[in-house]
C-alpha cells in the first residue's frame with residue numbers, strides 16, 4: 522500500500538487517486554455488450570451456454586423451485602440459521618421504520634396536493650456468487666422489496682458447480698417466502714431480467730451488487746429497465762486519528778479487501794504512527810487470512826494519505842465518495858456534519874464495517890466508484906414510486922385558475938389555458 526502526504530498532492534493527483542478507472546474497462550464493456558446481445562437473441566439457450574462457460578456447470582434447468590429450496594435449506598447448521606434470523610429481524614426492523622405516509626398540503630385555499638407510494642410491481646434481485654456467495658445480500662434486497670409490497674420478485678444468483686445453490690441462500694429463500702431462485706450469474710442474469718427469456722420473467726427494476734460484469738450490464742440496460750445504482754466492487758475509506766486502534770483499522774481495511782482484487786481499502790490519517798502501525802498490522806493479519814491472495818492484491822491497489830487535520834481528511838473523503846466510511850476516532854461527533862458524500866457510515870472505534878454488511882439493520886447495497894456523490898444506498902424508497910395527487914375545490918379552481926391561464930398564454934399553449942377557462946365559465 523502506497524503512502525502519500527496530502528500536502529504534496531496536486532489537484533490532478535487527487536483526482537487520479539479518487540477515480541476508480543481500471544485499465545481493461547473497455548474490454549469488460551465489449552464483453553458485456555456481447556453477452557447482453559446474445560441473451561436478447563437466444564434467451565434460455567444463451568443462459569445455459571454462459572453457465573457452462575463462466576460458472577463451469579451444465580445446468581439441466583435454470584431455476585430451483587420451492588421444494589428443492591426447502592430440501593437444500595434443511596441442511597443449514599443451527600448457528601447459521603439463528604444468525605440469518607437475527608440479521609433478518611434487524612434489517613426488517615430498520616427498513617420498516619422507513620415506511621412513511623406524507624401529509625396532504627393545501628398550497629393555496631382549495632388546492633390540495635399530496636404524494637402516495639406504490640410498490641414497483643416486478644423487481645429483479647441479483648445475489649452475487651462468484652468469489653463468495655452472499656446470502657446477506659439476499660436479505661438486504663428481498664426484505665425491503667417485501668415490506669414495500671413488490672408483487673413479483675425475481676431472484677438470480679450464479680449456480681454452484683453442482684448446479685444448485687448453497688444452504689444459506691436456500692434458507693433465506695424459505696425464510697423470505699421466495700419460491701424460486703434462478704441459477705444465473707453475471708451480465709447474463711442482468712440481461713435476462715431486463716429483456717426476459719422463455720424462463721426468466723422481465724422486470725421493471727433491477728437491484729443488487731456485483732462484479733464489474735454485473736455492474737456494467739446494469740448501467741447498459743438502463744434504456745429498458747430502471748436500476749438501483751452502480752453497486753460494484755466493495756470499497757472502504759477509514760479516517761483515523763491518534764485515538765484509532767491500528768489493529769481494528771487493519772481488520773476493517775482487510776474486510777473489504779477480501780471481497781475481490783478490484784476492491785479498494787483507503788486509509789486517511791492525521792498520524793504517521795497510526796499509518797505505519799496499521800500497515801504492519803495488515804501484514805500480520807493477512808498472513809492468517811484464507812483469502813490472503815485476493816486481499817493482498819486489493820491492498821496493493823489501495824493507498825494511505827497523511828493529512829494534517831481531520832477536516833482535510835473529510836475533504837478528501839468527500840472527494841473520494843466512498844461506499845463505506847469509517848470514522849476511527851473518538852471525536853467522530855464533530856465530523857458528522859462534514860460528511861457530504863458516502864454510502865454508509867461507521868462511527869467510532871467499536872463499530873466494524875462488517876456489522877453493517879450483515880446485521881446492524883442498515884442496507885449493505887451501496888453506491889461505489891464515486892457514485893455516492895449522487896446515489897443513496899438501497900432502502901424502502903428504492904422499491905417504491907411516489908405518485909403525486911391534487912384536488913381543486915370550486916374555491917381552489919377560482920384561486921389558481923388565473924395563474925394557470927396567464928402562464929399557459931405566456932407559453933402560447935391555448936388548449937392548456939382553455940382547460941381552466943372552460944371550468945371557470
Ligand SMILES: NC(=O)c1ccc[n+]([C@@H]2O[C@H](COP(=O)([O-])OP(=O)(O)OC[C@H]3O[C@@H](n4cnc5c(N)ncnc54)[C@H](O)[C@@H]3O)[C@@H](O)[C@H]2O)c1
Pocket residue numbers: 552575576648649650651652653655658679705706707708709730731732733734735751752753754755780781784844885886887888889
Ligand atoms: N457495492 C455493494 O453494495 C456490494 C455489496 C456486496 C458485494 N459487492 C461486490 O460484489 C462483487 C461480487 O463479485 P463476484 O465476482 O464475487 O460475484 P458476481 O456474482 O458479481 O459475479 C460472478 C459472475 O460473473 C461472471 N463472470 C466472471 N468472470 C467473467 C468473465 N471473464 N467474463 C464474463 N463474465 C464473467 C460470471 O457469470 C459469474 O457468474 C464483489 O466485487 C463485491 O465487492 C458490492
Ligand SMILES: N[C@H](CO)Cc1c[nH]c[nH+]1
Pocket residue numbers: 655657658754755756777844878885886887
Ligand atoms: N461489503 C459488501 C458491500 O460492499 C457487503 C457484504 C456482504 N457480505 C460481506 N460483505
Ligand SMILES: [Zn+2]
Pocket residue numbers: 755776777780878
Ligand atoms: Zn463486506
